[in-house]
Amino acid sequence: MNYEQALNPRAVRVTGELPHLAPVRAPDYGPNWDEDQGAGEYPNSYYFYLPRICNHCTNPACLAACPRKAIYKREEDGIVLIDQERCRGYQHCVAACPYKKVYFNPLFKRSEKCIFCFPRIEQGLPPACAQQCVWRIRFVGYLDDVEGPVHKLVEKWKVALPLHAELGTQPNVYYVPPLSPFKYDTEGRLTNERRIPDAFLIYLFGPRVPEVLKALESEREKKQRKQPSELMDLLIAYRHEEMFKLDPAYYQKPADPAATPKARAGGAQSARGRRVIPIVLEGSLQDRLDNLEVVAGNRAGGEKT
Amino acid sequence: MKSLLRHALALLAVLSPVAGHAMEGAAFIPVKSSTAEPALDPLSPSWLKQASATVAVYPQVSVPPAVAPTGAATVKVRAQYSAKTIALHLEWTDDKLAKDRAVGQFADGAAVQWPVRYGSGVTLPYVGMGHGGMPVALWFWRADGSVETLAAEGFGTLSAQPPDGVKAKGVWKDGTWRVVFARTLAAPGEHRFSAAPAKLGLVPVAFAVWSGDAAERNGLKRLSSWQVLRFEKGKVDASYAKQLGEVAVTGNAERGKRLMSEKGCAGCHSFPVNAAQPRIGPDLTYAGGIHSASYLTESLLEPSRVVVPGKGYFMEQDGKKTSLMPPFTGTETERNDILAYLMSLRGQP
Secondary structure (H helix, E strand, C coil): CCHHHHHCCCCCCCCCCCCCCCCCCCCCCCCCCCCCCCECCCCCCECCCCCCCCCCCCCCHHHHHCCCCCEEECCCCCCEEECCCCCCCCCHHHHHCCCCCEEEECCCCEEEECCCCHHHHCCCCCCHHHHCCCCCCCCEECCCCCCCHHHHHHHHCCCCEECCHHHCCCCCCEECCCCCCEEECCCCCEEEEECCCHHHHHHHHCCCHHHHHHHHHHHHHHHHCCCCCHHHHHHHCCCHHHHEECCCCCCCCCCCHHHCHHHHHHCCECCCCCECCCCCCCCCHHHHHHCCCCCCCCCCCCCCC | CHHHHHHHHHHHHHHCCCCCEEECCEEEEEEEECCCCCCCCCCCHHHHCCCCEEEEEEECCCCCCCCCCCCCEEEEEEEEECCCEEEEEEEEECCCCCCCCECCECCCEEEEEEECCCCCCCCCCCCCCCECCECEEEEEEECCCCEEEEEECCCCCCEECCCCCCEEEEEEECCEEEEEEEEECCCCCCCCCCCCCCCCCEEEEEEEEECHHHCCCCCCCEECCCEEEEECCCCCCHHHHHHHCCCCCCCCHHHHHHHHHHCCHHHCCCCCCCCCCCCCCCCCCCHHHHCCHHHHHHHHHCCCCCCCCCCCCEEEECCEEEECCCCCCCCHHHHHHHHHHHHHCCCCC
8 A cells, every 4th residue: 555655744745635545556365355256347336245144945955955864944943954963975965055055074074054053043042143243234033923023124024035036945044135326427427327237136136126126215215304214223223132033932832841942952852853963073073173184275365376 | 586696697607607606596696614814905815816706786776866877887796704704805897086075076985785684584675775674784885995884774764883893995906996895794783784604604785886986975876686695604594595596587578568558667667668767666777687576576566565765756654655556456477577577677778
């Protein structure tokens, strides 16, 4: 960076103003370098993040692909899990998941995936990724819980859409499509066209994108006019705790007093089908980690190899 | 089984005339008695000098995921036993070595399948991983050096067992894998294979091999029919030998082929001349290669006795799997004709 020039008041002023702070050479690294690609032509370039976790699909392709029935969807909360005892690392699930969210662990020779932090869910806590998100963009709740934030966004306001619903697995992660700034024309004037092409958002989130963007716009304007907007209040996420509505017993109507969480914790399988998954290690973990060859180093930046 | 053994005998006659032990007309794989412990090294002269029996292995097509039906291959089998140990030596060709398991990478492998219960009057488990109530014990070796003790009661039920002490060593050389499996004759515990040659010198066994570079793993494999090991100095139970031995298939395969359409078999099963290639029951392309005549007869008469657990092949009734196939109601002649046709299905075009 040109700190010397830009921040030193005694620096040479070319046009009477201090030069902009700018890199002195073309940047060749940065956070998420090679990952944040972006698109569009300057000054109308754009990008947005699309955080993707396992969709815990209602019709999971990974589950259907497993010849060993090692993958199951829990009745009580819909979380899709790989039984690490049954998995034999055949990787049919890795190939089948259209979202590519099952990974083969070459160390343990088994497939692994997001567990939606089920031990936290069982205590009524949101998954760690949702709770610690500093920008408060992740809401967690049951889709049919009318009091919950997810129901309000998906069913009531209909502004959250599934990713690639056309793949038919009925994903359970929903996205509020991003509104983007308007484009500049060649004269540098703002146009009415948004930088992120609608076609691209429709490709990701389906044909309802235009009406969702419209609804978001109009609710935002209402809020700007100091009119109440439940949707905007929800998305602004004033109170963190209101983003999550999780009742660990939401889908459970225990008729059997023995089927309390405490009674369940010990057994591998309860009457309600909840399973505690033991992680089976061949040899000690420490041995394995000690002998693990690091094939891919962590390059935080700097020199390129 | 019986007609199949006849087939194996024919193979033996062509490929390795010195191997095979004729026993009441059936070809059993001889297990050579040895005073020394069998060598674990697959390249040991004690193995390579021994004559081998040739066993055909067929692509697994009964349940998905299935291998492309590219025809049969062969595995050469040698066997030895000492007072304490049984050892099997498998040899098969595989042009490309696939040693490691990683993301999208699979290792070559070989498995030995044993019935947990066997003997006179005991029907063999389904050849594809056994069936409900009739478990099989398995030794599974992979080219990454791992060897596992496993058990199963049908496709999809394979589960790890406490190690039974099986050792295995494989060497790949010039496009050929040679693998030795060795273990004590007896092994205590549930779901284990155990042999007592002094009491019963005939032991059923089946083999499977995987080619890692063709992404073969789990059901994507080649498997043999049930074979019979005959311990050199073991006791041969005449009734068991007869049970495992030859019965002539008397039907007319040409008529059987026609009956497959007339009787509706072609509506659900794939087989080479069935243009529709339906997937409502097991693919029969290699039915004669992997099944015995007695198993196929039983399947015709009592389809629900052993239900192949492919998706859509069966219904659940009161927690019990019931085959979608109705029991065969034709005449005995018709049944024998169909049987003759099925037994002829070994991957020929």
